[in-house]
Structure formats: structure tokens, C-alpha cells
Amino acid sequence: MAEQPILEVKDLVKHYPLSQGVLFRKQTGAVKAVDGVSFALGKGETLGIVGESGCGKSTLAKVLMNLERATSGQVLYKGEDISRLSGAALKAVRRNIQMVFQDPYTSLNPRMTVGDIIGEPYEIHPEVAPKGERRRAVQDLLDVVGLNPEYINRYPHQFSGGQRQRIGIARGLALKPEIIICDEPVSALDVSVQAQVINLLDQLQKDFELSYMFIAHDLSIVRHISDRVGVMYLGKMVEIGSDLEIYDHATHPYTQALLSAVPVPDPTARETRDRIVLSGDIPSPANPPSGCRFRTRCWKAEDRCSTEVPLLAVPSLLSGPAAHASACHFAEVRQTVTT
Ligand SMILES: Nc1ncnc2c1ncn2[C@@H]1O[C@H](COP(=O)(O)OP(=O)(O)OP(=O)(O)O)[C@@H](O)[C@H]1O
Numbered sequence: 001m002a003e004q005p006i007l008e009v010k011d012l013v014k015h016y017p018l019s020q021g022v023l024f025r026k027q028t029g030a031v032k033a034v035d036g037v038s039f040a041l042g043k044g045e046t047l048g049i050v051g052e053s054g055c056g057k058s059t060l061a062k063v064l065m066n067l068e069r070a071t072s073g074q075v076l077y078k079g080e081d082i083s084r085l086s087g088a089a090l091k092a093v094r095r096n097i098q099m100v101f102q103d104p105y106t107s108l109n110p111r112m113t114v115g116d117i118i119g120e121p122y123e124i125h126p127e128v129a130p131k132g133e134r135r136r137a138v139q140d141l142l143d144v145v146g147l148n149p150e151y152i153n154r155y156p157h158q159f160s161g162g163q164r165q166r167i168g169i170a171r172g173l174a175l176k177p178e179i180i181i182c183d184e185p186v187s188a189l190d191v192s193v194q195a196q197v198i199n200l201l202d203q204l205q206k207d208f209e210l211s212y213m214f215i216a217h218d219l220s221i222v223r224h225i226s227d228r229v230g231v232m233y234l235g236k237m238v239e240i241g242s243d244l245e246i247y248d249h250a251t252h253p254y255t256q257a258l259l260s261a262v263p264v265p266d267p268t269a270r271e272t273r274d275r276i277v278l279s280g281d282i283p284s285p286a287n288p289p290s291g292c293r294f295r296t297r298c299w300k301a302e303d304r305c306s307t308e309v310p311l312l313a314v315p316s317l318l319s320g321p322a323a324h325a326s327a328c329h330f331a332e333v334r335q336t337v338t339t
């Protein structure tokens with residue numbers, strides 16, 4: 001991994017204003033979808049981002065892509081803040097950061113051929129593949145993602161879910177980006193197909209030196225692909241560290257709870273493992289708890305947790321224990337009870 005991060009996110013905030021009234025709209029607060037998130041992504045690295053539904057993962061992705069404007073904070077791409085860019089400057093940066101979406105059924109236009117879908121980015125960036133070379137470029141992309149180049153004139157409904165996601169990945173690759181943000185790219189697929197798509201993403205990363213941000217609900221999915229993992233809860237990053245640190249030495253109670261819910265294939269380990277069942281629902285991001293946001297569901301919570309926001313130490317790109325940070329006043333490795 002390179003020393004210099006390819007992408008650096010500093011104290012990123014995205015609030016969606018809530019308003020009331022039809023005629024005289026009055027702002028009555030905000031959904032704090034992303035609320036002060038910082039991390040870095042190294043070249044060629046895969047950073048997994050996990051957390052329950054509504055914790056702000058997709059909002060984070062959209063703000064990074066500049067599909068949504070940040071409320072505040074910075075997104076540095078090779079040192080340049082891209083969160084305020086517009087026009088030609090934004091277009092130039094966008095080429096290098098692409099996204100693969102969750103649902104291969106709805107994210108592909110059913111009326112367009114696969115060739116037109118994959119080649120669409122060239123309409124905006126003709127310099128990457130001039131008109132005369134586009135068909136050839138799209139056929140190459142089909143081949144790269146493991147689809148028959150002769151399928152170029154087919155329509156999305158003629159493909160299976162896994163094949164459609166391959167089409168989405170081919171489109172993401174069309175402009176030869178450096179970073180791909182995968183927002184739950186396999187969640188809508190059958191388990192048997194998930195591994196194939198993940199293996200493909202893995203191979204593409206090696207072949208094209210891609211950096212990935214890989215978003216998922218489930219720690220078990222990101223494990224196979226991530227070098228590092230960040231855990232989000234209610235708009236905050238609560239723990240970040242290398243794959244090994246997070247899976248074997250998690251110190252945030254929320255991460256520990258998520259880990260305890262990951263299916264274990266070994267029956268003995270399954271029996272001896274004590275599962276943490278979180279009480280209560282996730283609070284509303286429009287009205288998060290004071291202090292630590294996780295305290296209302298945390299078995300370790302004390303008075304201090306309601307008054308003092310636990311900070312996440314500045315994440316480092318280094319691997320190993322030094323790069324492990326946890327936003328908990330009582331962070332420690334959990335002693336699993338084995339009886
Ligand atoms: N355009 C919007 N306007 C208002 N609120 C929004 C908007 N987009 C997202 N939100 C809210 O922001 C919060 C975070 O949503 P987001 O989609 O980022 O979560 P997520 O972690 O991706 O969830 P999931 O796992 O279900 O995809 C949610 O409470 C959501 O309702």
C-alpha cells in the first residue's frame with residue numbers, strides 16, 4: 001500500500017434538513033445521516049464499511065462521489081478537496097471515482113442494450129474511447145467481467161442477477177477509474193452467486209490496481225475482500241482497523257455485537273460462542289442520543305457516556321495494531337466465555 005492515501009475524508013458531515021409546512025417551509029431539524037466521519041483509503045487497498053440499515057453508508061458513498069453536496073468537511077482526492085468542485089473540474093475527478101450499486105435489477109435501464117449501458121460513460125468522456133472504438137472497448141469490458149462479448153446487443157432482462165451485476169461492474173470500469181465504491185454490490189444476489197462476484201472484484205483489483213470502498217451490512221461479506229474495515233453506527237465511524245484487528249481484537253461494543261451475530265460454520269465454536277443480543281432499536285438519526293450514540297443499547301454504558309462524545313483517534317493508513325481505533329470510553333477486547 002502506498003504511503004500517500006488516494007482518498008482522504010476529513011470530518012465529513014451530511015445533514016438532510018427536515019422541514020414542516022407546505023406554504024411556509026420551516027426547518028425543524030435535520031437527519032444527521034453522516035456526522036463527522038474521517039478516514040483514509042490507500043492505493044490498491046480495500047476498505048470495508050459495515051453497519052446496520054440507515055447508519056449512513058450510502059450517504060457517505062454519495063457524498064464521496066459528489067452526487068450529494070457535503071454539509072461540511074473535506075474529501076481529498078490525491079490531496080485536492082473535491083467536495084466543493086463543480087463543472088469541468090468535477091467531471092475530470094468523477095472519471096476516476098466510480099460506483100457499483102446494490103441492485104442490479106433496478107440500476108440498469110431495461111430499454112437499453114448492454115452495449116449502450118456499458119458504453120454510456122463514453123458519451124460524457126469521449127476522450128477515453130472515441131466513437132469508432134467504443135464497440136470494441138465495450139466488448140473488451142464484457143470479456144474482462146466474464147461475459148460473452150457477443151451479448152453486446154442483448155437487454156438486461158436476458159441476464160441473471162449475477163450477470164447483471166457483472167454488467168454494472170463493466171460500466172463502472174469503462175472510464176478506467178482508480179477508485180470504485182461498491183455499495184452493497186452482492187446483497188441482492190443469491191449466496192451462491194455472491195462469492196463469484198466477489199472473486200471477480202478481487203481479480204479486477206489486482207489486474208487494474210483499483211482501490212475499493214466496499215459497503216455491506218454484514219461483517220462476513222466484507223471479510224473476504226477487505227484489508228481494513230470501518231464500522232459505522234448512526235452517522236459515525238465507531239471503529240476502524242485492519243481486517244485482523246477488527247475480526248480478532250474488536251474493542252468497540254457495537255463491533256463486538258455485530259461479530260457475535262456473524263454465522264459460524266464450525267458447530268463447536270457455534271455452541272461455545274456467547275451471542276450479544278442488542279436491546280432496543282436504533283435511535284433516529286434526526287435525534288441521536290447525547291454523548292456516545294451507541295450508549296442507549298450498550299451494556300457497558302455509564303454516566304460519562306451520555307455527556308462525553310467518545311472520539312475516534314485519527315485513523316492511520318498503517319496496518320497492524322497502530323492503525324486500530326475505537327470510539328469507546330471503555331474500549332477493550334472482549335473475553336469470550338467458552339464453557
Ligand atoms: N435524500 C434524503 N433525505 C432525507 N433523509 C435521507 C436522504 N437519504 C438518506 N436519508 C436518511 O439518512 C439516513 C442514512 O441513510 P443511508 O441510506 O445513507 O443509510 P445506509 O446505511 O446506506 O442504509 P441501508 O443499509 O439501508 O442501505 C437514514 O436515516 C435515511 O433515512
Ligand SMILES: [Mg+2]
Pocket residue numbers: 057058059183
Ligand atoms: Mg445504503
